[in-house]
Amino acid sequence: MLKIPSRIQSMIPLILLTVSAATIAETPVQATSIARTTAQVSPYLDFKNSEDHDFASRGFIATRTDPEIKDESGKVVLDLREMDYLNLEETKKTINPSLLRHAQLLNEAGLFAVTENVYQVRGFDLANFTFIRGDTGWIVIDTGSSPVTARAAYELVSEQLGSFPIKAIIYTHSHADHFGGTSGLVSQAEVDVGKVEIIAPQGFMEHTIQEWLVTGNAMLRRAQYQGGPALPRNATGYVSFGLGNRIPHGSWSLVAPTLEINQPVTKHSIDGLELVFQLTPGTEAPAEMNIFIPKYKVLDMAENASPMMHQIYTLRGAEVRDAAFWAEQLGESITLFGDKTETMISSHGWPRFGHTAVISYLEKHRDLYKFLHDQTIRLINQGMNAEEIAHHIELPESLAGEWYNQGYYGSVIHNVRGVYQRYMGWYDSNPVHLAAIDPVVEATQYVKAMGGRERVMEQAQTAVRDGNPAWAAVLYDKLVMSDAGDHQARNRLAKVYEGLAYAQENALWRNEYLTAALELRNGIPKLKLGSLTDSSILATLPSESLFDLLSVRLDPTKVKGNNAEIDLFFTDLNEHFRISVKNDVMWYQSQPVKAAGKDADAVVRGPRGAILGLIMAGQKSPKAVVSGEEKKVEEFADWFETPNPRFPLVWRDR
Structure with missing residues (x-):
């Protein structure tokens, strides 16, 4: 059974909080779920220092x-x-x-x-x-x-x-x-x-x-x-x-x-x-x-x-x-x-x-x-x-x-x-980690090897009662990874995470545990957070940076081995780029304006915003004028995916 070594408790001098095992196991986590353990007060920190x-x-x-x-x-x-x-x-x-x-x-x-x-x-x-x-x-x-x-x-x-x-x-x-x-x-x-x-x-x-x-x-x-x-x-x-x-x-x-x-x-x-x-x-x-x-x-x-x-x-x-x-x-x-x-x-x-x-x-x-x-x-x-x-x-x-x-x-x-x-990188020279098992498959086999869901649930509850919430979290995590729809396991893992959160001196660790607990109970919330992909910021970025973004959104399952050569002429910036897709890989190259259209499937002319709107979001605009194979441009635009901003982190939807 995994226990937290005593040296961890003194690794970063702090006053630890101990999870109240019975409370976590049986009732919703309240303010009384944990209690200070004065024996673990670090001798190094002076709370009287002002x-x-x-x-x-x-x-x-x-x-x-x-x-x-x-x-x-x-x-x-x-x-x-x-x-x-x-x-x-x-x-x-x-x-x-x-x-x-x-x-x-x-x-x-x-x-x-x-x-x-x-x-x-x-x-x-x-x-x-x-x-x-x-x-x-x-x-x-x-x-x-x-x-x-x-x-x-x-x-x-x-x-x-x-x-x-x-x-x-x-x-x-x-x-x-x-x-x-x-x-x-x-x-x-x-x-x-x-x-x-x-x-x-x-x-x-x-x-x-x-x-x-x-x-x-x-x-x-x-x-x-x-x-x-x-x-x-x-x-x-x-x-x-x-x-x-x-x-x-x-x-x-x-x-x-x-x-x-x-x-x-x-x-x-x-x-x-x-x-x-x-x-x-x-x-x-x-x-x-x-x-x-x-x-x-x-x-x-x-x-x-x-x-x-x-x-x-x-x-x-x-x-x-x-x-x-x-x-x-x-x-x-x-x-x-x-x-x-x-x-x-x-x-x-x-x-x-x-x-x-x-x-x-x-x-x-x-x-x-x-x-x-x-x-x-x-x-x-x-x-x-x-x-x-x-x-x-x-x-x-x-x-x-x-x-x-x-x-x-x-x-x-x-x-x-x-x-x-x-x-040293990710590898520790233990060959078992060379071809690590998919986490969902591993969790499913883990649960089976331990004697099934009920046996794992029982062991996790025992770990909580024994004051070993870290091991309880590992066990509940295996249950949730093996079956994202196991709401009892999700709720119990959330309770353990809350108890671990309250013990943390590290603000980010607390946030990590509590956010995981919230999502295990309620699903992934819809949040609007600022980012470099906000339209107002994208407009200020170099064209090369936007093509770098586009290239990592190319989905090979949509490309299906097809090729494309598209010329983009940003009339507002006097920029011309050749976009090539071959071997399910996208490349871009800046070219002289006079070379536009040579050996290309299509040419798109117009302001950068209108052209990128067409390619990145499928938004047609009269300002983005296509010559050549218009269907090729539409096909090309469909090859790119929009990332999911709400993907799960503590379970898998499969």
Whole structure:
């Protein structure tokens, strides 16, 4: 029988919550389903330490008088009151106390003075909005994920500090919660005429598109588990995203940079203020940079040093980060700016004040990622696989005793797996895993081998009663995978997942368990989440990126071995592409306009939007003019599928 090793309980110092086995097995999960086990309180964490509370509240100026942030239609995009329940007594029963402390710190919302002429609006979005006063206007670092919340942040700044124009916007990196709100602050026209400079790290557009466009449908679906948008905002539901608490509804925007920083260290003056940029590609994001403001001795560490352990591997799915390089870049930041820095800010969480506090914070953050990297490699070379290493590594007390190194977003367990994956890949050299059995077939055979459904159900209930919910979850999962229509097994698995969720220090693990429980009971909810495939964002992307998206939607079962050569002439952009399908593979090639139609089955001329509407959505338009074999174009358009945004994750529909 699988049990959680005792070393896991001390791997990330926290106060664990223990699932009440009888309650999970027999009754709906209520706030009393779990109880604190004081014997498992970590000796490392000091709940009496108030430094973070001081830092998180320092410099508060004001917040909105109306807590509801609405879009132009009157729809509430974010309600600043939605997390008020975190201060209720009942939360202590169903939220890990370490996570509760962290979420309460992140709940501070409003305008804060960091130091002279440097301000932050925190709690209006997942990421912070940083406003720096130049000679004539504002320099804004990061714009959140929503144009609506970005506009609300700017309005609060103008109301409290005076109305000044935005002179420049800086994207610290290529994740949507740092650029998605830009259109709420400035217009594309202002950028086009040079009124506003948009600055980003080298490769920003490429990596923004690469990470979210091609696999965006799957990432967005998995992000629903990671972020918990369908969960109720109460003590038995969503608590935090780890990086922040509040995530606005609605769509993103994307305004392309006018300047990309392309040197390791670059000085650049904006509106009379000198900034120093440190490129850190391949740390928390493929395109990222830190920013130092010499005049005010402020170091902005982007998302490279947030007040929690970050993710080496992100649960939504993405390219694994390089933990060793991340640590090196933190060390480089100390070398470049450490002796000049008095205050540190970041894209998430609260500032650090005082030279000594900043340096200690950066050093221990650096050593955290280096430790995870080095010890994972050491154990790889001892012959351990990813799971064995994840259950073996323990942080030293000097690192584990810092609140800002706790696993609220990343965790030792899933970060170690990420390091392993980066170096060794999926295979562990056990041949049984070479041709792994289909999960539904495996689950069905598993249930049969254990003596059938009733026997597995009995063993799962015994595991719950014995205080081993992790093993109970494995058994119930086999039942659900073998028969998605087994509602009794689904409900019992949901109860176990809820109990496991309440025990988590990691905000994302809590969200994953609770979202799985919700879907097991109620099915997959319909959610509208912003993505790079929103029409307003697609319109801004290069044609090549759209063809990359189209090529991974080609369905061989629809193509059936047919070939096609289609010329597309985008008259509004003066672009011409030859699209070829052969061997059930799509290729595209930019060609001179004069070559249009040569050896092609058909030519389509018109504005890009009309042509892509025809091909990607079957929307005919008089603006998209077809010459040649019109039926071939219709046939070609039918070869592409639209991804299912609501595919199941914890069962299979077959």
